[in-house]
Amino acid sequence: MTNLFDLTGKVALVTGASSGLGVQMAKALAGNGASVALVARRKERLDAVASEIEGLGVEAYVRTCDVSDVEQIKQTVEDVERHFGRIDILCNNAGLGLSAPAEEMSDENWLTMMDVNLNAPYFFARECARGMIERGYGKIINTGSIHSTVGMLEWPVGAYATTKGGLLMMTKQLAVEWAKYGITVNAIGPAYFPSEMTGAILDGGGFDQVAAIRCPMGRPGREGELDGAVLYFASDASSYTTGQLLTIDGGWTAI
Incomplete structure (x- = not known):
């Protein structure tokens, strides 16, 4: 039986790959056979991730980049x-x-938030899409958020929500424009997962009390719980899926 999630022979570029969700994504892709380019600012951390990736039997390539700089992208x-x-x-x-x-x-x-969260994904997508268009194949996965579609009463996430809402519409429009070239463009929408970015909220921001009200599962996401969504959008399993946001949130946006 064909494994729809097999990525053997594919090449993936993951930004923000030195920590948190980026590391999880890179490992998920590598675990299913993809070679991975790891992109972030901190080379020492990227080197450590690369060692883990190569332990899975695929190639990892480290490239430092300040994603707020278009020329570096x-x-x-x-x-x-x-x-x-x-x-x-x-x-x-x-x-x-x-x-x-x-x-x-x-x-x-x-x-700064606009440059990193909204402009950088556009410029990376634009630059990668040129080669994808020539080859007639490509998979672009944007990391959105539950705040791509809902706001927040308890924490002031206005700038963040603005960027993630914009990223959702970018996902939809690029999907529309590039579908004819064999490129799918989708987004995942995580709720709160442990990472450097969410550490202050999860460790001391009253998250448990908020989650008890807003999240039916009553907890943050766990390592590995994004893997299925990433592999779906990265693989041929999603060949007829484009312009979509898949929210992984324990039911947060269902109420």
Whole structure:
């Protein structure tokens, strides 16, 4: 029986791959046979992740990049394509969660959030799509959020929600434009998973009390619980799925 989730021979580029969800995504892809380009700013952390990936029997390629810099994005995609010959799968995962009440958000933090959470995914998608269009195949996965579709009363996530809402519409529009080229563009929408970005909320922000009200499962996500969604969108299992947001949230957005 054919394994629809088999990624043997595919090449994936994962941004934000030095920690948190990016590491989980990279491991999931590698565990199903994909070679992985690991992209982030912190080389030492990327090297550690690369060692784990290579232990799964596939190649890992480390490339440092400040995703707020468009020229670095262009150079990174060019470098990865030169190394592997192509990019089949793009996981746009790098992100920031700077938080402040809307009336107190600084100009600098707002613009930084836009650059990292919204502009960078567009520029990575644009650069990767050029090669995908030539080959007639590509899988682009954007990391959205539950805040792609809902706001938050308890925590001031206005800038973050704005970027993730914009990312959802970007996902839909790119899916529409690139479907004719054999490229699917989808998004995953995690609730709160343990990571550097969510540490303050999960460890001391009253998360348990909030989750008891807002999340039917009453807990944050666990390592591995995003793997199925990532593999679905990265593989031929999703050949007729594009422009979609799959929310992985323990029922958070169902109420």
